[in-house]
Amino acid sequence: MTRPRVVITGVGAVTPLGVGADTLLRRWVAGESGIVDGEGACRDFDPANHLTKKEIRRTDRFAQFAIAAAEEALEAGGWKDELPYEDHRIACIYATGIGGLGTLESQHDVLRDRGPQHVSPLSVPLFMPNSGAAALSMRYGLKGHSYAVSSACAAGSHGIGAAVRAIQMGDADAAVTGGAEATLTPFARGAFSSMGALSKAGISRPFDARRDGFVQGEGAGVLLLEEREAALKRGANILGEVRGYGSTSDAFHLTAPDPSGEPASKAILAALREAGVGGPEIDYINAHGTSTEINDASETAAIKLALGESAYGVPISSTKSVTGHLLGAAGAIEAIATLLAMREKVLPPTVGLDEPDPDLDLDYIPNRARPFTPRNGAPIALSNSFGFGGHNVVLCLEGVA
Amino acid sequence: MATATPEAVEARIVEALASFGPDADQVTREATFEELDIDSLDLVELAQIVEDDYGVELKGDDMKSLRTVGDAIDLVVARAQ
Numbered sequence: 001m002t003r004p005r006v007v008i009t010g011v012g013a014v015t016p017l018g019v020g021a022d023t024l025l026r027r028w029v030a031g032e033s034g035i036v037d038g039e040g041a042c043r044d045f046d047p048a049n050h051l052t053k054k055e056i057r058r059t060d061r062f063a064q065f066a067i068a069a070a071e072e073a074l075e076a077g078g079w080k081d082e083l084p085y086e087d088h089r090i091a092c093i094y095a096t097g098i099g100g101l102g103t104l105e106s107q108h109d110v111l112r113d114r115g116p117q118h119v120s121p122l123s124v125p126l127f128m129p130n131s132g133a134a135a136l137s138m139r140y141g142l143k144g145h146s147y148a149v150s151s152a153c154a155a156g157s158h159g160i161g162a163a164v165r166a167i168q169m170g171d172a173d174a175a176v177t178g179g180a181e182a183t184l185t186p187f188a189r190g191a192f193s194s195m196g197a198l199s200k201a202g203i204s205r206p207f208d209a210r211r212d213g214f215v216q217g218e219g220a221g222v223l224l225l226e227e228r229e230a231a232l233k234r235g236a237n238i239l240g241e242v243r244g245y246g247s248t249s250d251a252f253h254l255t256a257p258d259p260s261g262e263p264a265s266k267a268i269l270a271a272l273r274e275a276g277v278g279g280p281e282i283d284y285i286n287a288h289g290t291s292t293e294i295n296d297a298s299e300t301a302a303i304k305l306a307l308g309e310s311a312y313g314v315p316i317s318s319t320k321s322v323t324g325h326l327l328g329a330a331g332a333i334e335a336i337a338t339l340l341a342m343r344e345k346v347l348p349p350t351v352g353l354d355e356p357d358p359d360l361d362l363d364y365i366p367n368r369a370r371p372f373t374p375r376n377g378a379p380i381a382l383s384n385s386f387g388f389g390g391h392n393v394v395l396c397l398e399g400v401a
Numbered sequence: 402m403a404t405a406t407p408e409a410v411e412a413r414i415v416e417a418l419a420s421f422g423p424d425a426d427q428v429t430r431e432a433t434f435e436e437l438d439i440d441s442l443d444l445v446e447l448a449q450i451v452e453d454d455y456g457v458e459l460k461g462d463d464m465k466s467l468r469t470v471g472d473a474i475d476l477v478v479a480r481a482q
Contacts (some may be wrong), residue, residue: 057421122446
């Protein structure tokens, strides 16, 4: 059975590098970092620029990021004046790793300090992980499948994959997807720090010998997906295609990835198989590249297992070197950065990679961007995402020639 | 606790409702909650504010019968007596 093809027709992002998807790529390619004082906060983001007073009160910060990113994506895709498909045929499958943690924490303070009768009635609708999907569905009148996807740091990519499948199965003609996260909170800092996941140096330097953990970031990415024939018929501006989606699980440990990289390599192979693409045809890999000791090593192992000798010829870089780790939003903004890099024909660098780890011997594009020369016409890239709990997701993306 | 004079209650309720979304000049005694896009969740928050400020406890059923801003003001003033 031939599956319907699914294309990307609009993207939007809010990241520590600024508001806007183009800003993300432009600043990353220039080697600029959005990490300040050991965190990737969206310091340029003012909800009042994107949401009404009522919307601001009725959304957690993570959903506010989602709305701002969606506004950009819908504008870019030509969806703003009128939805291009019947409303009940547009899905809204939107990811988060955690949900409205800031709301939960502040309302827990209210509970402790003043008692249960003072807890806000808006608490649950703000902190529930599906509140991002719900906010987008309501704001834009999207009446098809709508739910949250949650698989920790793999969630953004799982969201895209689930949306692709909904379209391929005929459940939707189009989808709004991606992921958002806003967990720069005292609880999350304490929790990630206690488990030893955060960089003590406060520096995100994936694949560097000195890497000592990830740096937390926040933000959101939104992608518009459409069934290719329908998108062509309406004259949509096509940014790329999701050629393959592979997903496996480590079944190994609560937080640590399987160091062999074997289950993650199977996700890469599944994405390649669906895409009908071989290792030598891959032009670029956007790594999960968290800057933890073990992720960067096991991811390197996974790439080698999946691609064999061709692994050594594929340029690889990590967006997290300039944004920090956006958890459930990471896969979304990284897919977006990958699509834009393919469009702009530039390979963005792993910033801060000054001391190569002798055990990590692939081409991680240290510090300086390079021209992107696709091997066969249209560029092909992979975007990897792995989450606590052992969730592995790989998207195979084709860009515009 | 604040004294529940009609003027004070009106000012406090208008201020609270305006912080929920509508422009302050839309929030008149005659305005309906429907017009102001004030829903049941907002009304629970309003009840929490009123209880904090005036010690007036409003239950769900009290709130359901309210249609206009004036209804809410009158109810709080009456209960505070």
